[in-house]
Amino acid sequence: MMTMAAEAKVWRSRLIASAILAVVVFGGLGAGLAVGLFGPAAQPTVQIGGPFTLTDQTGAKLSDTDLRGKPFTVFFGFTHCPEVCPTTLWEMSEALKALGPDADRLRVLFISVDPTRDTPEVLSRYMQSFDPRIVGLTGTEQEVEAAGKAYRAYWEKVPTADGDYTMNHTASIFMMDGTGRFVGTIAYEEQADARLAKLKRLIAGT
Amino acid sequence: MRSSIRDAARVAINTYPFSRLRSFGERIGIVAFTMMLLFAMSQSLWAHEFKAGDIEIVHPWSRATPDGAKVAAGYLTLKNDGSEGDRLVSVSGEIAGKTEVHEMAVDASGVMTMRPVEGGVEIPAGGTVELKPGGFHIMFMGLRQGVKEGEAFKGTLTFEKAGSIDVEFDVQAIGGAAGHDDHGG
Numbered sequence: 001m002m003t004m005a006a007e008a009k010v011w012r013s014r015l016i017a018s019a020i021l022a023v024v025v026f027g028g029l030g031a032g033l034a035v036g037l038f039g040p041a042a043q044p045t046v047q048i049g050g051p052f053t054l055t056d057q058t059g060a061k062l063s064d065t066d067l068r069g070k071p072f073t074v075f076f077g078f079t080h081c082p083e084v085c086p087t088t089l090w091e092m093s094e095a096l097k098a099l100g101p102d103a104d105r106l107r108v109l110f111i112s113v114d115p116t117r118d119t120p121e122v123l124s125r126y127m128q129s130f131d132p133r134i135v136g137l138t139g140t141e142q143e144v145e146a147a148g149k150a151y152r153a154y155w156e157k158v159p160t161a162d163g164d165y166t167m168n169h170t171a172s173i174f175m176m177d178g179t180g181r182f183v184g185t186i187a188y189e190e191q192a193d194a195r196l197a198k199l200k201r202l203i204a205g206t
Numbered sequence: 207m208r209s210s211i212r213d214a215a216r217v218a219i220n221t222y223p224f225s226r227l228r229s230f231g232e233r234i235g236i237v238a239f240t241m242m243l244l245f246a247m248s249q250s251l252w253a254h255e256f257k258a259g260d261i262e263i264v265h266p267w268s269r270a271t272p273d274g275a276k277v278a279a280g281y282l283t284l285k286n287d288g289s290e291g292d293r294l295v296s297v298s299g300e301i302a303g304k305t306e307v308h309e310m311a312v313d314a315s316g317v318m319t320m321r322p323v324e325g326g327v328e329i330p331a332g333g334t335v336e337l338k339p340g341g342f343h344i345m346f347m348g349l350r351q352g353v354k355e356g357e358a359f360k361g362t363l364t365f366e367k368a369g370s371i372d373v374e375f376d377v378q379a380i381g382g383a384a385g386h387d388d389h390g391g
Binding site: 122128130160171 | 269271272273274275276277278279304306308310312315316317318319320321322339340343345346347348380381
């Protein structure tokens with residue numbers, strides 16, 4: 001038989017243990033819920049996106065301020081790209097098709113990280129193989145560099161035989177809202193339905 | 207005796223009347239089923255194979271390139287039926303000025319990296335190596351012409367031990383074989 005004081009002590013420690021457990025469990029649940037509900041919105045801890053001025057495949061200038069009012073996606077790539085870039089452009093073409101009329105509420109940008117080879121003429125021809133609503137962008141080395149910096153995109157040249165080169169580059173798609181604010185990314189590995197769901201949310205602004 | 211046979215036949219016909227097969231829906235069904243069967247059977251014919259010594263080369267394929275593209279990727283599966291390892295040391299394609307084997311990967315930060323495979327792709331004894339989207343691929347560079355869907359092109363694979371063999375690359379659509387998902391073959 002325990003004394004009253006000892007019993008009270010046991011109960012107090014049980015209470016503290018339960019409180020800690022409750023904080024851990026509900027805190028965890030709450031955090032999980034918050035991530036689930038506000039995942040894309042809660043993501044931007046680093047500044048992604050910013051000012052840029054580039055040239056599209058028709059030779060016209062396009063800058064970030066021209067994009068206000070409509071959400072948009074940005075993908076960095078290059079035309080001497082065997083797999084990731086054509087696949088991504090094809091997948092975005094398919095996504096635009098699947099979005100139907102809603103596709104007009106979205107802009108899709110493809111920024112070349114290889115402006116030396118990807119002139120507006122080269123891009124113009126290349127983009128013909130994809131949805132005509134996708135805008136191909138290039139510019140001077142400095143202009144492209146500035147755009148890459150704004151989006152924290154990474155790329156580098158990788159030499160191949162005979163002095164040629166291929167490139168390593170960020171293969172994620174950046175999703176931006178109508179005010180130019182970063183909403184989230186679509187990874188290269190993502191499945192078509194997940195990609196479409198993200199784009200629909202982006203368009204709906206939720 | 208004869209009448210009992212006739213009776214049996216009558217019962218059989220009443221149970222499974224031929225007229226059933228004459229209904230429009232039934233005919234459509236039979237035709238559709240036959241076509242599906244033929245289609246399923248023809249799949250194995252399309253998955254073409256080549257053999258150089260102990261190395262089996264299964265279904266070389268490529269994807270159509272966008273307009274004006276200067277590079278294309280090639281994929282295939284290599285099986286080594288022999289008791290010693292071999293290497294795919296070089297590849298050439300009639301469409302390309304030069305060809306290398308590259309290994310592609312996307313890292314945790316979403317950066318796609320590509321690097322030429324030094325010394326060729328090793329195929330261990332009794333092993334299988336897949337060149338497929340998201341991993342090893344043959345990189346055709348300096349394309350002389352665009353690669354078009356359905357227009358197969360010729361190439362040559364050279365192995366360290368098994369020697370050289372001419373193969374043909376089937377060409378699928380851009381984003382063919384379900385985009386970049388694991389549908390290499």
